Ligand code: DX5
C-alpha cells in the first residue's frame with residue numbers, strides 16, 4: 497500500500513533539547529526531517545542555519561529536507577550540501593534565474609525543490625516542472641508553525657499533478673503548513689506525496705503516534 501512520505505518539521509520542537517526530538521524521530525515512522533531555514537528578510541522570522549544542521553546531521557540517517565525561506569538562496573547551495581542536506585528547496589519568489597539555481601543544486605548531488613507561496617500560481621512552474629525533484633506547495637504563509645491550513649491548496653495540488661503527469665515526470669508534491677490528521681488523508685488522496693507537519697506532531701501528547709496518524713489511515 498502506498499503511503500505518504502512524512503517529513504516532520506523541527507520548527508515546533510524544543511530547541512533546547514533537539515537530541516531528544518531526534519531520538520523520537522529515529523524511533524518513529526518519519527521518512528524525512530524538514531528543516532525550515534529563515535533569514536528575517538524573505539519571511540519575518542529567523543530560525544537556524546548551517547551550523548545547527550551540521551550538528552543535527554550526526555543524530556540521524558533520515559533524509560534532510562531543507563526548506564530555504566531566505567533571499568538569494570543560491571549563495572549557500574554549496575554550504576547546505578557540505579552540512580549534509582539531501583533535498584534543497586528554494587522559493588520561486590526569490591528567483592530571477594531559477595533554472596540556473598536548480599542546475600547548481602543538482603550538480604552538487606542534492607535533489608532540487610521549488611516552493612510556492614500561497615498566492616503564487618502553480619502555472620509559473622510549467623516550463624521547469626519536469627526538471628524538479630520536488631514542488632513544495634505552501635498551505636500557510638511561510639514564517640511560522642501553528643497557522644491555519646489554506647483550503648485553496650487542494651486546487652493547486654490538482655493543477656500541479658496534471659502538469660507533472662503531462663510531462664511524465666517523477667516530481668514529488670510536498671505540502672507544508674497546517675497539516676494534521678484530518679486533512680492528511682484528503683491531501684494524499686488529492687495527489688500529495690510528502691506531508692510536512694510541525695505543530696501537529698510536536699504539540700501532540702504522543703509525537704510517534706501523531707506521525708503514524710499522518711502516514712497510515
Ligand atoms: C512554515 C514552515 C513550515 C512549518 C509548518 O513557514 O515552512 O514547515 O514548520 O508548521 P505547522 O505544521 O505547524 O503548520
Ligand code: ZN
Pocket residue numbers: 505530531532563672692
Ligand atoms: Zn517548511
